[in-house]
Amino acid sequence: MEAITITLDKVEVSGYPGMTILELAQESGVTIPTLCNDPHLAPSGACRICLVEEENSGALLASCVTPIRPGMVINTRSPRVIERRKVILQFMLASHPDSCLVCDKGNRCELRKLASEMGIGLLEFHRIPQHHVIQEVNPFIERDLSKCILCAKCIRADQELVVEGAIDYIERGFISKPATLNNMPLENSECTFCGTCIALCPTGALTEKEKTYHGTTTATVDTICPFCGCGCSISLEVKDNRLVRSKPAKESPVNYGTLCARGSYGYDFVHSPERLTSPMVREEGELREASWEEALTRAASEIKRIKEEYGPDSLAVLGSSKCTNEENYLLQRFARSVLGTNNIDNGSRLYNAASRVGLGSSVGFPCSTNSLKELEQSDMIMVIGANPTASAPAVGYAIKRAVRNKGTKLLLVDPRKTRLASSAYLWMKPRIGTDVALINGLAKVIIDEKSYDEEFVARKTDNFEEYAIDLRAYTAEYVEKMTGVPQEEIYLAARILAGNGHMSIVYGNGITQNSTGTNNVIALANLAMLTGNIGFSGGGIYALQRENNAQGACDMGSLPDFLPGYQSLDDSQARKSYGDRWGSEIPENAGLTALEMIEKAEAGTLKGLYIMGENPVLSFPNSSRVRNALSSLEFIAVADLFPTETAKLATVVLPAASFAEKDGTFTNFEGRAQQVRKAIEPPGESLPDWQIILRLAESLERPMPYSSTQGVRDEIEEMIPLYHHLDEFDRDDSDLDDLRGERLGARRFYKGLFPSGFGRFSPVEYIPPESTGGKQYPLTLLTGSVIHHFGSGTRSSRASRLKKFSPQAWVEINNKDAGKLGFSNGENARVVSPAGEVNAVIRTSEELPPGMLFMPISFPESPVNELFGVTTEGQTRTPSLKTCAVRLERTDSNGQDPENHQS
């Protein structure tokens, strides 16, 4: 590629072909003002502010859309340019209201800034009458289109970045404006309230509703969103030690300037009045406030007593997939070295263990194989058992962008219609629980038609023959019978997957939260290896993680059977090296998993539990059982933000700091460790969890030698090979290709391929799901995430705007089923399973197949997990929390049985 040289403001500069004048100017440090330009959007040349003069021809060119040509002589500040710019701004201001003094955009308004730089005061132009503010009830976006300058950034963000298509221009000329279909309020459109348009709008036309602060803030802190596993970079604006706004950060390697409703509006839980601000101890059955010293002394003495009386294995620690890596590392050291037990697990046990075990045994590493950027380069994407538009929005956007821009073929496997269905090339709706049969069926077609990657399989994998032989039973006929997916679709899907180009598989909790979760994952890994789609850009496996640091917590060894970095407890060398480092012997036997802790508490062999940032009473199945089990413990310490259902049972409650109040790192589902930065001080006496753990260790007279998170991070970098490059945060992804295996900030192990050199095919058999509930429980319930809440809802239900928009749980039922059973939209109902019952409001829907119900997981007042029993999956001891057999009963508005009996 030959460089092109132009003269820019009398200086010679060079750029590559295709570069625009604006891009070259930015690179050369010359500022050209713009209003409609943004690095994440394709340039559109709408505002014309960026005009520059080309002195040879005398032409005024829009620098954002004009490519450089050899010999151009550009003047960015010639008198003609300045004059023209002033006139354009005056035209814009002529149709702009005179409300600068009271407009919330204040000093952040780019129009105002430019106008003042250009010295525009009074306008001589005739004023043009304007649009009214649009009345909408959603608590997220306020539209005052009288301030719109028609830069179309909102429309371009909506269509190019998040690909929802909720808004576009309507009409033309003076009455043109961005509008939804039929000019309805946003809550009656496809809008998901991601907040991206607000972040991009240069004027006060689009702003957040219910702002807590009006105007420009004093400080911004770039950090990572604390909700889902995407790990989007957010920029928190701070004023007087309060968070007032959350926007996508400028540098956002995962989210490219987008966010979702949770990232944009969910941060207010940090300022909820329910935040714990003081330690509490239980005295005579009641919790009362206490000082840190008292609480820690009490905790330490109880722990010591229990340890002496019953042995270290009568104690357990539950770590958090929401807390930072440093905190999880400290916690597992605390458990192993201070308490002397391997009874440590973290909340991601509920959904991610199958991924770890399944991927670990097949590709050798328990994580996604590629970055999100590469997903967008795939030619084919299979999304199975996942609803990324609700659970991992940044992934959802990437998939939709790939379909829109690259023509990527999307294969969607989901019995329920999700938002991706409209972008899908093929949408397969298998029966619930039949995934292994379907995946094996696809693999068999690929093998039969010899469209698999023979070279890859021969050179880079193991055990192919056994796998191929085992697949012989999975004929398309058999698979159709088992799954209900027509044979033609199976063949079509298989051909798409094995077609030319790179293929990615994206899967989520629909795959892992089953009793056959591990087998499901292995089947997918087999499929990826079969088609040769592991180990390079554009193809791979993406294991979505529900929570922000599920990947990190496991990497850090908050697991009962692994040391940090997935070194096995059986490895005496590993035990010795940690033992030496920590100055104590590491116990050899694997410890209890999260659910086993509950079981052992019930049985009476577990006596004490330290819980950091988890709420098992709400998030584990069968909460009444969990509640009883925990109540029977002699000692519980809970470190959390809120007085949760679990905290209410504790002996000692320790107030913890939120993500915005501490430093650390989170590792997202890509395996990318990203920096979390402190933005405000924790309220009252609350402390970051890492400080709590250190203080507790001190009270137990086994202090751990760290004085800051940096100290912990240094040790992580030293001891965990995967995190060797933890400190190189600031290098960007473009260095990636050179290093291939060693990703920065993230640990990538693929120096080409598999860590052991080979991937392993493991044949997995399809086990038909247990017969459903029969006449008593004729319907199947599917649980899942929704975009406007998160996880078990502990934090998102305390974010005021999210709560306002989506205040209560609902149960979705197919229209026809509702008719047959006599239920109507908005009625109160009760969902009953063999394990428990939950109240919800009926919502009829066309998106569910008959016989299926859907309930969101995130409403603490209607805890869906009540309906699930505590049966665990064999290999990972994970409960299956995705589906169960239920029936529906009518209730009155108080949740009681109505006088006329159930249907």
Place this chain on the structure above:
Amino acid sequence: MAKTQKITRAELKKVEHIIKEYGKERWGLIPCLQDVQELLGYIPPELIPHIAEVLGLSPSHVQGVITFYEQLYTKPRGKNIVRVCRGTACHVRGGKTILNLVKQHLDIEEGETSPDFEFTLETVACIGVCALAPNIVINKETHGHMNPKKVAMLFGGKDEK
């Protein structure tokens, strides 16, 4: 050619067939809209989501295209399109008076359609028959040298009053 307000089932079926022909061709939006309008006389807003889905576009985008072009209509139009010229020559020769008289006779304003869907009234910039000013075009027929008597003759018989 222009139909009255209600779309019959047969028309709906035909329209769906027309739309389907365009498959997932995003470029085909404007020809598709023109075809729909050819059949129904206008583009019913209720059809927008369907057109969008078949062509692989978002409904708000389709709406944007329709509202941008003046000649794509979202409301049903009258059986007879009456266009009164407001060009220079016609203006000078009393075009404004002719317009007012037409408005009176039809009892509708510019841009409106009569309640019985018989007439739609528009003004246009110049028909190009300035020698015959003032002019009116009804459907495809040009009526030159208009005067109050002629206006009454044209519209008097169809007078609502």
